Amino acid sequence: GQNIDQPTEMTATEGAIVQINCTYQTSGFNGLFWYQQHAGEAPTFLSYNVLDGLEEKGRFSSFLSRSKGYSYLLLKELQMKDSASYLCAVMDSNYQLIWGAGTKLIIKP
């Protein structure tokens, strides 16, 4: 079966750095997405990785290793508004998005 694993919840301090991991087992691979979702709102796009390596976009970076079936989302200089759920999703060989359950990130002052 297809499976996306990410931690259920993480806590970090304002101003610090946090890394949210995602491991996947899917039928084929056509890219990995990270989305941010605030409570009661729709997800918003953060990043897309299809090749191995690190993609940096401001305070957020996303890394992919296809051989290991692994990705992480790195958030730097954490702000209180970064408190949200972070969803990892993989597009399989049929171009279907397989969603992880999301990681709830709690930022403390």
Added chain:
Amino acid sequence: GAVVSQHPSWVICKSGTSVKIECRSLDFQATTMFWYRQFPKQSLMLMATSNEGSKATYEQGVEKDKFLINHASLTLSTLTVTSAHPEDSSFYICSASQGLVAELFFGEGSRLTVL
């Protein structure tokens, strides 16, 4: 970025009535639109995929006669929850893309409460 508008944001209805939710891509033509349902503290669950001008493809376990999807144009898809019941109460989200492997743009979501 591209904008997807979903309407209504909130809807409360009586059991047995039907509710229509609209999803519009405002500044691009969406070849594919997706409808999701999300229960509290759970991840997105894909309900169906719709391509303009053709019938929607429903995920296993989703009743096509209960959740009617129409994708009449490249900028509009509608989800109609027919004969809604309290267990249909959920957060319904649409998303749209310009191609198979492309960024998904999400609507604001519609929170349905069936009394």
